[in-house]
Amino acid sequence: xxxxxxxxxxxxxxxxxxxxxxxxxxxxxxxxxxxxxxxxxxxxxxxxxxxxxxxxxxxxxxxxxxxxxxxxxxxxxxxxxxxxxxxxxxxxxxxxxxxxxxxxxxxxxxx
Amino acid sequence: xxxxxxxxxxxxxxxxxxxxxxxxxxxxxxxxxxxxxxxxxxxxxxxxxxxxxxxxxxxxxxxxxxxxxxxxxxxxxxxxxxxxxxxxxxxxxxxxxxxxxxxxxxxxxxxxxxxx
Numbered sequence: 016x017x018x019x020x021x022x023x024x025x026x027x028x029x030x031x032x033x034x035x036x037x038x039x040x041x042x043x044x045x046x047x048x049x050x051x052x053x054x055x056x057x058x059x060x061x062x063x064x065x066x067x068x069x070x071x072x073x074x075x076x077x078x079x080x081x082x083x084x085x086x087x088x089x090x091x092x093x094x095x096x097x098x099x100x101x102x103x104x105x106x107x108x109x110x111x112x113x114x115x116x117x118x119x120x121x122x123x124x125x126x
Numbered sequence: 127x128x129x130x131x132x133x134x135x136x137x138x139x140x141x142x143x144x145x146x147x148x149x150x151x152x153x154x155x156x157x158x159x160x161x162x163x164x165x166x167x168x169x170x171x172x173x174x175x176x177x178x179x180x181x182x183x184x185x186x187x188x189x190x191x192x193x194x195x196x197x198x199x200x201x202x203x204x205x206x207x208x209x210x211x212x213x214x215x216x217x218x219x220x221x222x223x224x225x226x227x228x229x230x231x232x233x234x235x236x237x238x239x240x241x242x
Contacts, residue, residue, distance in 0.1 A: 049230045058132075058216050058233030059170070104170065111220060112158045112177055114231060118169040 017042040019107050021117025029125050034095050036120045038105035039087045045107040048081060048088045053102045053119075062103075063090070095124045128153035132217045132234030139241055145190075145204040147237050149217030152198065157219040159200040160231065161192055164214040176200060177222055212241045 018041040028034050040048075046067035051059035065072045065079045065088065072079050076095075081088040088107075092099055102121050108114035132149045139145060151157050161173040172185045174192035182192050189208060193201045200217060215237045221229040 047229075051233075056236075056238075058218075058236045061230040061232070064230055111222070111229065112160075112175050114220075116170045 017045060017107055017109070017113065017115040019105060019115045019117045021105050021120060023120060024118065025121045025123075027123045027125065028095050030095060030097060032095055034090075034092045034099070034122055034124075036090045036103055036105065036122070037087060038089070038107075038117050039085075040107040040115075041086065042107065042109060043086065044109040047108045047111075047114075048079070049106050049108075049114075050077075050079060050090050051104040051106065051116075053104065055101075059104055092122075095122075097124050097126050100124045128219075128232065130217065130219055130232055130234045132237060134237060135235065136238045137240070139207050139239065141209055141241055142206045145202070145207050145211070145239070147202040147215055147217075147239075149200045149202075149234055150198055151219045154198070154219070154221070156197060156222045158222040159194060160218040160220075161200065161202045162216040162218065162233075164216060164236075166213070170216070174202070207241045209241050212239055214238050 021038045049064035050062050052062045053059040063074050063077050063079050065081050076093050078091045100123050102119045104119050105117040106114050129152045158177050160175045162170045176182050176194045179194050190204050217234040218231040220231045
């Protein structure tokens, strides 16, 4: 089955700096890669996703890149703000109901 | 628009007592439904998923069970809770278009269960 590894487990940046979170996956059949943001005491929320036919996708300050050959994908957050502080999860899926999540990255943005 | 409801938000139960957590989805039909557990500061562990009424797949053998009595209702149960069952339980749904197209999951707000 799919195995998703996520790094780093914790990340601390200064407000205004960029943050990068990286994930690798094992199943070459995976074709859908979402990213979730989880604030304290709440359920994870989808913030951006990318499909295997696309190499990069942007939505304002966040972007995701995918390298299918190397089986890794990354989340980039630019101009970080304190409200970006949360736990971020990457995930990979090939059939919809087989989504596997990374272990999560706790991002802290210091004012 | 689609919404997911999960309750209760918090629950404190004694060891050995039964458990029933309920999740319902509105605004869609034939969704895939999921139960996840999240230990404190940890990742998401898939417990059960369902692609249709009465169809339940278990990812982790344990003293929990799940049922899907209606298309948009998913229930997590236990006959006797253990201390190790404490955690944050999340229900989620995704579009179930024949399982051929991937869509993101939408999570509920979670139930924090403390077994004492």
